[in-house]
Amino acid sequence: MNSHHTHTDHIDTDYIHPELRDLVHSVSLIGWTRIIVGNWAILSAIILGLFIHLKSVANFDQAVLNCVLTIRIDALTAFMKAVTHLFSPTVSVIEALVIGLLIWAVSKSWRFGLFIPLVMAVSAVATSLVKLGIERVRPPIPERLVVELSHSFPSGHTTAASALAISAALLSLHAWGLSLINVGIADSRLSWNRRGRACLIWALAISLVALVATTRIYLAAHWTTDIIGGALMGSGTALILGGLLLSRHSVHTR
Template structure:
């Protein structure tokens, strides 16, 4: 659905799209994110659906480990930890504010990251799901709860919201497709790293995509409400 909306846009900056169109983007992201999250939540609670694949997928990945993949994915997960991502996001937002001499977009980005942290923490406490066996952890002990993955939610929100904020001012249809595709690919890589290193179940990662999309929807809606052009102005 997201790519269909992107494809309909003219090769002009996305911000020139009517506010109503940007609101539709936000609505599509929110519906998609909610659907993914609640499907995974229901699967975990009933131990059915995709949750039936959690143990087999975990075992398959553990049995397929090799030194090269371990080194790569350990580096990926270290750089994208919630703590590290918070520091990177703050530094990036500060540099952006100074360089571009604006506060709005850096504030939207940091607000989205903060919302992601709060939501992830609340959901973890509510669901209270245990991680896979500690004997399979590759980077030491971790007694935090498992559902959803903070790494995956954080990087998903950071990359998707960043892509939107940059492309909504200067992007074209082609750069939009490339930018959002890159954001989803990076998020998928981080999710894979959490599975590979033994800290999450498959449904944790899929649910994290849903949370990230929902938070991104809030950021898009907030930015569009302030800067999106009205339908009448867009026609003139």
């Protein structure tokens, strides 16, 4: 009986090509890893929100703002305002819809076309709920260079930027079959080439988030911990939905 089971197990695994089996396993692992990391990111944002009223946190945020105020110049201020405007709530909705339509037109898949708009919508709702729960006051008006009426934590602009950047990065990885895990299946030279592309995609995504987050601090629209919370909320949402929707599918492009 035992030998029969052992033989059956052996036949089942032999029917799958080793590289295909490794790819299937790695994709499954990637999906679960994204979901776990995404949940951790959102939980971390919520926990951070519970500690922002501590004196040590407030002192840290104020110290960073004081440093930023010393480097303001007119040209840089104009640039920061332009960048931050690109991720205002209204503009973010338009960006999400346009990008979603473009992706659908290329991939012919509603799943992929809806991915980025869905991530941005879910992260926006989650951020709004956390704002209502935390009710943090923004930096004082004399230093603030933009008009903001909602609560401060987490940063909605940074949430939108991270949701867009991370979801776009995940979709790009699938479009070109790139992953820091499954590229190891290819030969070493191709593997390093693909790893480089994957790292470049992530570097661009992180740079966009960092740029938008910096504008929010520079304009005194948010405290530093606000933009950290926003980055965690947006990226966490993108990772969770990416793990659920993209882990076993690829965008086929020519």
